[in-house]
Amino acid sequence: MNNLELPDRSVGNFSVTAISDGYLSASLDLLSNIEPMDALRLQHDAGVSDPSSIHINCYLVRSAGRTILIDAGAGGFKQWGGKLKANLALAGVQPTEIDTILLTHAHPDHVGGLLDASGEAAFPGAELVVHQNELSFWQDDTHLSRASERARSNFLLARQVFNTYRERIRTFAEGEVVPGISAMALPGHTPGHSGFHMESEGCSALIWGDIVHFPQIQIARPDVSIAFDQDPHLSATTRSRLLDIASSDRLLVAGMHLGELGFAYIKRMGERYEISYET
Ligand SMILES: [Zn+2]
Ligand SMILES: [Zn+2]
Secondary structure (H helix, E strand, O other): OOOOOOOEEEEOOEEEEEEEEEEEEOOHHHEEOOOHHHHHHHHHHOOOOOOOEEEEEEEEEEEOOEEEEEOOOOOOHHHOOOOHHHHHHHOOOOHHHOOEEEOOOOOHHHHHHHEOOOOOEOOOOOEEEEEHHHHHHHOOHHHHHHOOHHHHHHHHHHHHHHHHOHHHEEEEOOEEEEOOEEEEEOOOOOOOOEEEEEEEOOEEEEEOOOOOOOHHHHOOOOOOEEOOOOOHHHHHHHHHHHHHHHHHOOOEEEOOOOOOOOEEEEEEEOOEEEEEOOO
């Protein structure tokens, strides 16, 4: 794959393109329920060359009359990612053309790219659509006061983003968020963590946010959570339930940390699951 061939799929009348924001780095020590050596072995067995690097995707969704971006990458926060704008341009889209941004959740590697280098809105014409529990969680001073130093910077960034877009925020609880795209509650990772399920002309796909960070580890072992999961047990339960649905329904899935290929299918292998990037 080269930069001029961005991974994309047609889902009925929707055209969905994976737009890379680049990478962040996270230690395998952050995983729970697995020894780091076992996690490393799963990475090596799957041919992963840099076992502690996590790829960041955003998704561009185009349909008649709408140009939607799902999540916005890290935007260079902590030197993570920051390539969204350049890669959007490769897809022929300027930031001003984005009319809607759907957020899976408000972690920095998903909202950092909503601000430009001077702290202004990077997508000045876009409505920002987010789960009401996600918005209220990051704005709650009780949660902020209990946060670790690392989490504290996450709160401050999320608040800065929400403040910058405050005139154009629309919250949802469930159901259709734009025509043909419905929110799916995927609790555990953050309080309002949501997937987006699109349906058109009998075709469907699910963009599942942060169900996995290390796909080759956590799809084989859905019981493995990561320190970024606010509720590790609930996120493991959600992951298992979703992998069951995705494999049974042969659902096309996309995720922010699914890798550069951007789209995959899940296969059940006995008690385990396997990821397949074949079309
Ligand atoms: Zn996250
Ligand atoms: Zn993430």
